[in-house]
Amino acid sequence: MIGPDELLTTTRAVRRRLDLDRDVPQALVDECLRIAQQAPTGGNRRIARFVVVRDAGLRRELGRLYREGWRRYLAEGVGSGPPRRVPGRDREALAMQRRVAASARHLADAIDRVPVHVIPCVTPRTDGADAVTQASVLGSVMPAVWSYMLAARARGLGTAWTTIHLFEERAVAELLGIPDDHMQVALIPTAFHTGARFSPAPRPPLDEFRSVDGW
Ligand SMILES: Cc1cc2nc3c(=O)[nH]c(=O)nc-3n(C[C@H](O)[C@H](O)[C@H](O)COP(=O)(O)O)c2cc1C
Known part of the structure; x- marks a missing residue:
């Protein structure tokens, strides 16, 4: 079993290394969801609900909507417009950005x-x-x-936090019967992963992330 620091620093967005041919038992997903239920909530309110999608027909339709979201993301971007190159970024950061985009595209194709x-x-x-x-x-x-x-990673499952399907949130809500007063916040593809190791990702120096006693 991996320790807490390794778990927290090596839970990556897994896209290319998802094992698409191996079934994931619902009991294993439920184990992870029971752990998720222990997370803190404002005022100890129980206002979250997790919808698990396993049915092949639903996944096919969800996949179509996800790819439509991907197409809209490329055309419209998120919030402030289409995804742009960030000026002044060094080569390594640009190469990383390209790798992430290619990997995200791969997931959209395989979703x-x-x-x-x-x-x-x-x-x-x-x-x-x-x-x-x-x-x-x-x-x-x-x-x-x-x-x-995190619970999924500890059990040999790979996941990725995704939001692209939210471009088509209403259509997904209709597909799955999600009530109008509920908001979807993510879509987490879940599968066993191939390969054994995940590593911590490069991150900027801590000084760019925290300040003490004021901004
Ligand atoms: C709020 C949020 C939204 C994201 N949306 C997507 C998405 O729609 N599609 C995707 O492939 N990855 C998505 N990601 C995954 C990020 O691209 C990924 O976490 C980031 O590149 C860092 O990689 P790492 O998690 O392996 O460190 C999202 C992550 C977060 C936190």
């Missing part, structure tokens, strides 16, 4: 063959909500999502 998808949802929706509501509602589901991914 209907991933045996299990997990879609975390939360209520109420935060569209237009104030900062406290947004932080409280989203903070009551996101820790559980990461716990799910």
Whole structure:
């Protein structure tokens, strides 16, 4: 069993190394979800619900919507417009950005063959909500999502946090019967992974990430 620091530093977005030919027992997914239920929530409220998608027909349709989301992401981008090159980034960072894009594209192409998808949802929706509501509602589901991914990694499963399907959130809600007052926050493809090792990823110096006693 890997230790906590290794688990926390080597839980990567797994896309190319998902084993698309091996079934994932629901009991194993449930183990991970039971661990996810232990994550903190605002006011100890139980406002999150995780939808597990296993049915091949549903995964095919979900895959179609995910790829439509991917197409819209390339055309429209997220928030501030289409994905752009960041000026001044060094070569290594650009090469990494390209690798991530190629890997994300690979996942979009293979998504209907991933045996299990997990879609975390939360209520109420935060569209237009104030900062406290947004932080409280989203903070009551996101820790559980990461716990799910960590628990999965500890059991030999690979996952990736994805959001691209949210371009088609309404269509996905209709497909899965998710009520209108619930908001989907991610889609986590889940499969056993191939290969044995994952490593910590390069990150900027700590000084760019934290400041003490003020900004
Ligand atoms: C909020 C969020 C949204 C993401 N959306 C996608 C996505 O839609 N598709 C995808 O392939 N990866 C997505 N990712 C995965 C990131 O690309 C990945 O975490 C990042 O490149 C760092 O790689 P690592 O997790 O292996 O360190 C997302 C990650 C986060 C946290």
